[in-house]
Amino acid sequence: MPTVLITGAGRGLGLEFVRQYAADGWTVIATARSPDRATELGTLAQAAGGRVKVHALDVADHAAIEALAARLAGVPIDLLINNSGTMGKESFAGQGMKAQxxxxxxxxxxxxxxxxxxLGPMKMAEAFVEHVAASSQRKIVALSTVMASIGGNNLGGLYGYRSSKAALNAILKSMALDxxxxxxxxxxxxPGWAATEMGGANAPVRPQHSVAGLRQVIAGLTKEKSGRFWQWDGKELPW
Ligand SMILES: NC(=O)c1ccc[n+]([C@@H]2O[C@H](COP(=O)([O-])OP(=O)(O)OC[C@H]3O[C@@H](n4cnc5c(N)ncnc54)[C@H](OP(=O)(O)O)[C@@H]3O)[C@@H](O)[C@H]2O)c1
Structure with a gap:
């Protein structure tokens, strides 16, 4: 069965990715900043009997990324999911469109x-490119957001979040070509506006549905679809 590496797997969409890929029989390398506090992830890993392995990883720590890549040297990774993300202190769930x-x-x-x-997804890709290249499926994805779409921005605000995710999109476009x-x-x-800590309780999309949709989108990615921006329901988004 294929292997997936998921960052930020302790809660939210990352945890749901672990749940669904593990249920599907994949080998899952789940990373979380503080595995000790990620109790649901720990329970999932125990139930999976060795098919879900948990590693501590803060994606802001480049030395830690390199150390994990070295520790996993020789392990083919079919799918790298850069899921970790932050809105910082002023979040959409807390302040709505008044944030940032x-x-x-x-x-x-x-x-x-x-x-x-x-920079986290860039560093992850540079550190794990050999693991991905050695696999059968060879896919690198990252959780971006419709808020990164410059063409689709008609509300303003959220400067830090929008610009960091727009930078992520630019990085992935170059990476797809390279x-x-x-x-x-x-x-x-x-992923849609999903009901996690980041999305808030009023978000219309359940994490289960978002991740089920994203898994379908990922499964359908081909070289023709590489370097393009995809939504959880299969729709293509403008940059
Ligand atoms: N929910 C939405 O509506 C929505 C919409 C568009 C895009 N997204 C994107 O989808 C992804 C997942 O979001 P979510 O809704 O699941 O958010 P969430 O509930 O806030 O979870 C964020 C995840 O990122 C991890 N993380 C934050 N900073 C990190 C760091 N420095 N190193 C490693 N992990 C870190 C968190 O780990 P800790 O538990 O250690 O904090 C947590 O696992 C994010 O990239 C987000 O930007 C979400």
């Missing part, structure tokens, strides 16, 4: 969002 407004920028927070949302020669498929994915 013009005139209130916290530049340290903004830089941290870049480090997690844009890694095509190694037959690696790369795509940013929008």
């Amino acid at each position: 407004r013009f005139g209130t920028s916290d530049y340290d927070e903004w830089a941290y969002q870049f480090r997690v949302n844009a 890694l095509a020669r190694r037959a690696i498929i790369v795509a940013p994915l929008h």
